Amino acid sequence: MTVALAPGATAWRLEVHDELGSTSDHCIARAGEGVEAGLAVMARRQTRGRGSRGRDWQDPGGNLAFSVLLRPAEADGAVGLWPFVASLAFYGAILPWIHDPAQLRLKWPNDLLLAGCKTAGILIERGSDATGRWLVIGFGANLRAVPSITGRSLACVAAYGTAPDPEIVARAICAELDRWQAVWRAEGFASLRAAWLERAHPPGTRLVVRGESGQVEGSFVGLDEQGMLLLHCADGLKRISTGEILLLDRDAAGASGGTGT
Template sequence: MTVRSAPGAVAWRLDVHDELGSTSDCCIAAAGQGAEAGLAIMARRQTGGRGSRGRDWQDPGGNLALSVLLRPGEADGAVGLWPFVAGLAFHGAILPWIRDPALLRLKWPNDLLLGGDKTAGILIESGNDARGRWLVIGFGANLRAAPSIAGRTLACVAAFGTAPDPEILARAICVELDRWQAVWRADGFESLRAAWLERAHPAGTRLVVRGESGQVEGSFVGLDEQGMLLLRCAEGLRRISTGEILLLDRDAAGASGSRGT
């Protein structure tokens, strides 16, 4: 199935499967075989999905498992900025299905929260081949049900609104990806940063960042010009380039904020 969005945008090729091991693995394999940008692979059930930091992404069925292949040019910016394009696209695609849009928030660098709990995540992988750089973006969302994982509280769209058919959501994500890529190319990262912050948990939210060297606590300040997390800690302002982010102020993260458009 071909997905067409704005004039001049890529003609996305959406392949829908009843079951796959990993949609991202399929996209990476296709990139190695010379596939062009715009390939999108969706599985109605994914048996070997993976999340960030080496975690498994459990899929009980009825949720979203989607990966897309892009071939960004040199003018398309650093790979580290693509989570903001992908996050804004994911947020925009899910938002119409949520009863109270203020409850849907972005969390740095690549998660979506509903009522303060994770409902969706993004995994970005990249590489090079004879045709140049490729980028595979994996989107996973709890639509109808949230898996049970010890020590973690997860949310699903159905508990906060109406769970869309995964294929409808996949098509919407492709359209939103085109939209936010166009914004980035026309107006630069500053426009993405401003839009992302409007949809994120509010400034002052207390966060914990866990990394290889330990963990640090502080208050969310915003993003710098390279997309790094700004955290106000006891010793001053810190810039965070990587790490696992946990929210201490869960209620504040899910309570108020502006609606994304």
């Protein structure tokens, strides 16, 4: 089923499938066919979902598996800033369903936490071919249930509020993406940065960053002007451009994964 959403900055067309292997793979394939920006794909059940760093995503049913296809202009070439647009949009779509808004927080660069446990994540992929440049953003959220993954602390919306129908969340994400893209283009990254920090875990939160060369530990300071993570470590302030971020109080056992596209 394909439905055109309400008129907005993007000509969104929502496809709802009973089952797909991967909503992001579906969008990438359609990008190769020359499909225009605004394709939005949701699956009621996803069989080959994936998360960040090549992890598989288990779908227990009733959760959100959703991806969108965009075709950024050259002016939007700052790929490193898209996680902030996407995470702010995701936050806005999930927040109305949480009883205590203070429980919902963003974790750099684009995870959503409930009471310190991961409940949603984003996977961004980009490329170009004969049809032009494309960007696929995948959104995965534990709405009704959490997958059983040993050693990971996960949460679902139903435990902290009311679990919405995934299609309602998908539609809200599209509207929120238009909203935050407009803010970015009108006001620059500074406004996105301020909005993101308002919704993130507070300064001073103890974090561990795991990367290819090892791990560093420190206190969250904020974001720099390019969106890099600022971490106060024993040997001074560090700027982190990539890595797996764990909250020491809740995530030390590996509370990443559990959502995917």
